[in-house]
Amino acid sequence: MKKSRRSASKLGPPPESDPSAHLSKHRRVFDHLLASIQSGELKPGDRLPSEAELGKLFDASRITVAKAVHDLQRMGLVTRRPGAGTHVLAENRPSGRTFGLLIPELGLTEIFEPICHGMMRTHFARPDALLWGNSSVSAQDGAKAAEQMVQSFISQKVAGVFFAPLELTSDKDAANRRLARALDLAQIPIVLLDRCYLPYPERSQHDLVGVDNRRAGYLATSHLIELGARRLAFFGEEFAANTVDARITGFYEALRVFKVKPEGEPVWRGSPQDEDLVRRMIDETRPEGIVCGNDLTAARLMQTLLGFGIRIPEDIRIVGMDDVRYASLLPVALTTIHQDCAGIGAVAMATMLERLEHPELPIRDVLVPVRLVVRRSCGAHLGPRHWSETKLTEQA
Structure with a gap:
């Protein structure tokens, strides 16, 4: 009679002298399963022990075991089949695509x-x-x-x-x-x-x-608010991707959470190199801080503002989005939202x-996930403060 493929449910834990004993339980479970797959002890198609069995073998919680197995799944080494458990992926999957x-x-x-x-x-x-x-x-x-x-x-x-x-x-x-x-x-x-x-x-x-672009917009805006800025604007290119719309949603959400009421229309769309448009934004919004749809928009807007004689961040604080390679090399290093x-x-x-x-x-x-990268353009090194009501109109 043909012998059926064995189950891996009797896989044993590492010996007591195992050098990985000092590692976290998650790492011990992960490393042991990975070594078993790489060595061939667990062959393609073999079923891994259940999470309950692995928890008992390694004295670990179900959450810890599930995380280790999920990491193997993300590496493309195992697959979960509903009702059949977790199996080592077969080697004959399509390759060279x-x-x-x-x-x-x-x-x-x-x-x-x-x-x-x-x-x-x-x-x-x-x-x-x-x-x-x-x-x-x-x-x-x-x-x-x-x-x-x-x-x-x-x-x-x-x-x-x-x-x-x-x-x-x-x-x-x-x-x-x-x-x-x-x-x-x-x-x-x-x-x-x-x-x-x-x-x-x-x-x-x-x-x-x-x-999460909504969260990115919220993080950038709330950072400026926490630095003391209350008159805020959002500047984005016209016909930009809907990611910018989501960032605007996060911008408005931060204003709501911090109970900041904008004066006039705070969202501006167009070219940051359009001097008439930028001057109109300054005159109507008198912004203390500007959140930009992305770093390229922030870089171009920074150039326009500096051309007006407006100091960054002393007069207007700026935050961008994306953390592109040149963000730290701009005339004023750009505070931005980093995406991996x-x-x-x-x-x-x-x-x-x-x-x-x-x-x-x-x-x-x-x-x-995204994270805030703080550089000089937001003025964090200046500390929280309030702006003069007339400073921007005088300089613009």
């Missing part, structure tokens, strides 16, 4: 290059490959270039596409719908990067990996691979 990068603004927006590098460097991607599209086009020509990339990806039968939707053009919504529809008709899975291509509250039928671009890339690749393995899963928004 090619994925397309549909990022029309790859050469125009700083965050996407490190996101792509994060995809390539993660162990999830090996031995898969990424096709980089042509990014040497302007924002206006992005839609046409993106359509050409889509047709190329379809003809090459890529396994999936990572798509960062177009922004900063009036026809971006229609163009993004066309691009996604073409890939859907070709039955090519899509993982969205940074944002959905549909305006809120619509939601596409594709996984999305990005950051490499982490977004790694999670995006893991999300794509899981989507290919389990196409029946519901769509997901996977949000990577």
